[in-house]
Structures are given as structure tokens and as C-alpha cells.
Amino acid sequence: MWVEDWSSKAACKDSSPDQLFVRGAEQNKAKQLCNGCSVRTECLAEALDNQIEWGVWGGMTERERRALLRRRPGASWRTVLESAREDHARTGVQSLQL
Template sequence: MPLMEMDSWPMLAKCRGLQDDLFPDGADQKRARTICFGCEVRAECLAEALDNRIEWGVWGGMTERERRRLLRQHSEVRSWRRFLADAVNQSS
């Protein structure tokens, strides 16, 4: 399934209405990630955070630290939205 349009995915997010739960401190971030598991728009959410270098909260099932590590490991990626869509298409 291709990634959804940028402005429509938040309406389908499993965390809709739970935003405060996705911005915990420290170790509670790992617990907050469980909200993301099974979410149908997880890739869109993650791409949003990575493309816009969002530093706070849990996005797409990844903590701030995990996203920073991913950005460092793949500094060549210019569009995470495109990168994740290509990965999804290759796996199907």
C-alpha cells in the first residue's frame, strides 16, 4: 500500500486524540511506542517526523533517540517519505 497523502494520514492515526500520551519524558517514551504498533499510518507518521526533523515525542513508533540515530545512519536520505514508500513497494 503506498503512503497516504501528507494531509490525510493523521485522521487515521491510532493515536488520534492521545497526543499528550506521545510526548512523555525519558524511559516512558518506550512505553508510549506501543500505541503505534499496528497503526496503519505508522510509516506516514515516521516520515513526517524524519522529514521535518521533529525532535520531541514518539512518532511512527520511534523515540527521539531512535530517530536521531536513524538520521545519522542515513544522512544521504533527502525524503524519508519517498524512502519509506520505496521500501514498502519493494517488500510487497
């Protein structure tokens, strides 16, 4: 099920934004905060659909998100990620080919 008000449930909700808007090796620390977050997919879809250029969102850096956007220009990432999540829940197999 897709969570519309995902930001209130995010693992980073009580973190300083400065922890998520970092460069270099510090990005790996920021990405760890996303591990196990229950709304990671919603966060990532938000960043991809709105082409947010800075920070770690949904466990991905801006460079990683740009690579996805180049592979699927014009995609509705909410639709892509929601469908992949549903397929995974139903079959237990990751079906998203990025």
C-alpha cells in the same frame, strides 16, 4: 499506497498529546500505541523529513530517529520508506537497510 492525510487515520488521533511526548520508560508505552497503526510509516517519514525533535512518532523515540538521521543525512525519508514498503508488499521481504 501512501496516505497523504495520515493524521486522521492514526491510531493515536484520539489520544492526548501528553501520551506521546514523554520521557524515559513512558516512551515504551507510547511506542505500543503505534504498534499496528495503519499509517505508522507516514508518521515516521513526517518526523524524519521535518527533523521533529520531540515525542514518539511512527513508533520511534527522538533518540532512535536521530540515529537514523545520522546514518542517512539528507535522505528523503518519505521516498526511502515508501520504496521499502512497496518492496515488502511485492516480495514479502524487508529490504530497508538502515
